[in-house]
Amino acid sequence: MKLILGDKAYSTWSLRPWLVLRRCGADFNEVMVPLNRPDTAEAIARHAPAGKVPALQVDGVTIWDSLAITLWAEERFPDVALWPADAKARWVARSTVCEMHSAFGTLRGELGMAPDHPMCVVQDQPHVPSEALSADIRRMIAMWKDAKARFGQNGPFLFGDWSVADAFFTPVAARFRHFRIDLNAHGDDGTAKAYIDALLSQPDFLDWEAAGRAELAA
Ligand SMILES: N[C@@H](CCC(=O)N[C@@H](CS)C(=O)NCC(=O)O)C(=O)O
Incomplete structure (x- = not known):
């Protein structure tokens, strides 16, 4: 099984399924395609039909998109608790993951990870958000507060114990810190x-962050 990833210093989308697969104890090899290079598109196209990373190659099939890989992991590792056990918490957890996947475009664009903004290095210069970005940040924080207050009181993660929601919000946390x-x-x-x-x-x-730092130092 191979997980095709972008560089760990930059690829926020790759981080999500990588965290999920690690949590499942999956045995996978990593194939890293460097982003932000003239030949990036060509290199990704050799592995993934949509021309984006991450993609998972397993059982002779390529699964592309971080959410599709996550759903595959849920099927392949049914004994791993990837979602909250409580049904209401699970429905809300899935809503937060879907909102993360389908919205927050300004957040991803304006707080983009690129050569001058690697996610694993904390910047000294604060970014002043545009109005549209502020709206995204306010929505993110309101969503987190609501989930935490209703379902996440029994542990440090959004729904108490670790879940897929935490895999999908780790890149956001790295962006906010950066x-x-x-x-x-x-x-x-x-x-x-x-x-x-x-x-x-x-x-x-x-571990991911240390690998990202090592990439930058190489
Ligand atoms: N919907 C995709 C989005 C993936 C995505 O945008 N990946 C970026 C890297 S983080 C990419 O492949 N960029 C390469 C390019 O656009 O050339 C997912 O969730 O997996």
Whole structure:
């Protein structure tokens, strides 16, 4: 089984299924395609039909898109708790993941990870958000506060124990840290800050971050 990834310093989308597969204990090899290069599109096209990473090659099939890979993992590892056990928490967790996947375009664009903004290096210069970005950040924080208050009181993650939602929000946490987003100015009461700290201190994320730093140093 091969997971085709972008560089760990930049590829926020690749981080999501990588965290899920690590959580499942999946045995996979990594194939890294460097992003932001003139031949990136050609290199990705050799592995993935949509021309984007991540993609998973398994059982003779390519599964592309971070959410599709996550859904495959749910089928392949039914004994791993990838979603909250409580039904209502699970329905809301899936809603947050789908919203992350289908919205927040300004957040992804304006807080983009590129050669001058690697996710694994904390910047000293804060980014001043546009109005559209502020709206995305406010929505993100409101969603986190709501999920945490209703379903996440029994642990550090959004729904208490770790779930797919945390895989999908770890890249956001890295973006907020990297660009030194003022959380309080966007409605945080400390909940988002604590949640971000939990996401960015997961051992799997620390491994990813160390690999990203090693890529930059090479
Ligand atoms: N919907 C895709 C989006 C993947 C995506 O946009 N990947 C970026 C890298 S993080 C990419 O492949 N960019 C390469 C390019 O556009 O040339 C997913 O969730 O997997």
